[in-house]
Amino acid sequence: MLLSGGIDSATALYLTRKERPVRALTFAYHGIAGQELESAKAIAAEAKVTEHRLVRLPDLKEAGDIAGARFGGLPPTYVPLRNSIFYSFAASYAEESGASLIVGGHNRDDERIFDDVSSGFFASLERAFLAASPILRRNRVRISRPLGSRSKPEVIRLASSLRVPLELTWSCHREGINHCWECDGCLMRAKSFASAGVTDPLAPKRRGKIT
Ligand SMILES: [Zn+2]
DSSP states (O other): OBOOSSHHHHHHHHHHTTTSOOEEEEEEETTOOHHHHHHHHHHHHHTTOSEEEEEEETTOOOGGGSTTOOOTTSOTTOOTTHHHHHHHHHHHHHHHHTOSEEEOOOOHHHHHHOGGGSHHHHHHHHHHHHHHOHHHHHTTOEEEOTTTTOOHHHHHHHHHHTTOOGGGOOOOSSOSSSOOSOSHHHHHHHHHHHHHTOOOTTSOOOOOOOO
16 A cells, blocks of 8 residues: 555555555655655554555655746645556556555545546556556456545544554654644644544644733
8 A cells, every 4th residue: 555654544554454464655755754754664663564665766856846847726745647656656566466455545635636636547547557467457456545535634533543643644744853833734734633623642732821
């Protein structure tokens, strides 16, 4: 399965490992926060995955880091054709390891922003992989998105019930030891936990009222 350091993929991992052994694949592309990679490693170790493979893609950059490129309407964190590339690596890994399921932790909200998280995209990709490989056909490989019908707050509630180590996850887009609580990733995290009614183990402690 594809594992970042985020809440969604950690939750998909804990959901999947209830039913089968899991191998995890993490992509170190240009600009990814170093702490997110550390989070992915920590989550994979905590979940006791069969293998955690790190794929280094230093030439793959976020839109915000590509000088002169135009990606109208897409956020600066968009990585051009990210999922076409990531899932191709995952299919190659599935072919090598004999896996029959490729799991991604995309939630319902992701599909509203990115075309490469849509059901149509994944159905096409699945057909392309099956056309490309007799091994994948024999193993009846499928792409599964177990969180695809859930909003982010719903994913957080599910994570809480599955005892996902949320303290190991990473949502910040900036470099640092701790979350900055100012970037889009941090603001979305705080909003989603509040909406879910779940306490974020990483949230900064509020100061008591001064009397
Ligand atoms: Zn941040």
